[in-house]
Amino acid sequence: MRVTPRIRSWTGLAAVAGLVVSVAACSSETASEDTDATAGGDSSAAASEISGTISLLTPIFEGTPGQELLEDELLPQFYEMYPDVTVEVDYTTYGNLNEKLTTAVASGLVPDVMMMGVGWIEGFADKGVLADLAPLGLTEDGLKEVYTDSIVEAGMWDGDVYAVPIMLDTRFGVARMDILEEAGYTEPPSSWDELVEIAEATTVRADNGSLDRAGFDMMSLDPRQAFEVMLFSAGGGLFNEDVTEPVFNNEQGVAALELMTDMVNTYEVEDIGFASPDDIVNPLINGRAAMGIAHNNLWTQALEADESALEHMEPFLIEGEVPGMFFGGTLATVSSNSSSPEAATALLEFLSSPDVALAANEQRGNVPALTELLESEYVQSNRFVQFALENLEYAQREGGPSTWLEVRGDFAPAVEAALLEQKTPQESLDDLAALVQDAINR
């Protein structure tokens, strides 16, 4: 049975729509202040009329600190605004979000509010699982006034807005300047050639050939995301403009994967298995890597693991043909099948409000999606987040076609096959492109 967006009256949403836009435009007031400031007259009346029990599926706020933040600090603020609404939270991780959503859709119990990643919206919006947020007054132009264009586009499908950004995860280069300086370099690399040169100069191997320090670490990242950073840096992209064809197997894509392959097999600046995304301590923190591609939350990780490492870590854009940076993120959506759409929308509005989004970002060490938060104390105190926000214009995202979720899992084996020299980069990417094209054509 095809799940089509239910045509419903959306009674009372007009008042909330005004609230959404005004909240999104608000700056650094607290969430409760937002309510006070915006919920006058009709809005407060609308808020008091909203009631119901709604479910929230979230891959952020997981773990004890996240749960405490949401349940002890944030939701009580929401309940003050909407005393007749109850929120049942279903915590998950991004790793398990697919299963949760699939079983939810199959069983007809789709959560009222869902947080999803960049690249996820297209598929679920296309299948009619998500509510079009246009009736709430959320327009592309309106959102682009407060968010960076590409982030707004990550929440859109077929010209309509289906999601509101909350946080961004970025990937960029990070250099351990103390190690680089030891090797005679005073600046992070500004080209691929320099990247290779510095990586080779800073790689350290033991007498038996085992790697003690990687010159350039790519293994701490999901292979797909590492490849995407290099691809964007090569000036390439994943799909053509109308997302009907993959283009990552073109000259730029092959050059990016060749560089990664050469880093491992020719320049030997990192060994396969030297690091992994599951490692407790990132090799850049403990000095086991001189440079690497890293997530912006490396700053928060270093704060917890070894604060002294922070002074040595310098973020940089990986410069190939263009400066390369990747961004993913978390967006809030409403189910098209919600039995309490007003309450769900109220929660979406609350979660995307500046102070709530800021708190969620701070807890995860992520980049707030709202441009205005660049001036916040959190952003100013976190050099990586600040760097990411200042360079968002260079950041590119993954996703595009509605079948992205179906194919993204095929990227890692393809990249690994090239790194292991089981296939050439061209063969690897061609095979992957054929798979992706099949999925798009289905």
Next chain:
Amino acid sequence: MSIFERTESPPAPPEKPPTVVTTTRKTRGLSPAERSKRRAGWLMVAPAALHIGIWTLIPVIATFYLSFTDYDVFSSPNWIWFDNYVETFQDPVFVKSIWNTIWYTFWTVPVSMAVAVVVAVALNQGLRLQRFYRTAFFLPQVTATVAIAMVWLWIFNPQYGLLNGILEFFGLPGKAWLVDPDTAMWSVIIVGAWQGIGIKMLIYIAALQNIDNSLYEAASLDGASAVRKFFSITLPMLKPATFFVFIISIIGAFQVFDQIYVLTDGGPANATTMMTYEVYRSAFQEFRMGMAAAQSVVLFAFLLVMTLISRRATREED
């Protein structure tokens, strides 16, 4: 009175298997008490039958049906005949997963059975702390595979893992066990074999305790060595248990999933992906429930063939 004498004569075996027609006739001729007894029997069987019907039969039928459709959770299924099966066997990753599963089964089943029988025999000798050792060997069986896999993740970790630590102690270079395609599958096989020892050992111990001790006594009088007794008495007497263990081990090995999910995610470059893992990927990563159903049917067919072969072998032995 002979111990074979009974107060009542045993019921005579039926001359031929009852058919539906004769059963109906028989029901008609039953006394009210017998009918009531029969109804009670059906009532007692009903919960189990309902359980099997709802949780096994219907899903199995649904799986077969969905395997011929393009069901994707979001939209209604369309009948596409054998397209999923054709695509399944044309998909190099799924074909690789079949070979990986066979390879994994080929090694984990005999290795874990061999170790289990040796351990069972050793723990059946009345050793000190025998109960402790039995519990220790059985512990992996009752521990969540995810927890076990986490421990093995640490053992195989290239930087601070136990295995590389031992190698380093002897001056040997370490390896990235789970990300090197040459060692990843062997690492998974080791974990699978190790985890399977407990239940097999338990079954073997139960079987060993049923072997008549007089056989060993007679062999001892004939001057048979311990090794000779093991090969000439223990192993032959364990044959029924061995076949049972063999069947459940094959089924278990073909259904391996959680340790792959935690240890390798099917990598590197699909080197350790298994049939069950591909079913999971099709269903929950690609939302292709029809395809996942077809892959499940293929897995089912493999298991059915293996079980039939094993059953036939068992029957011949019997």
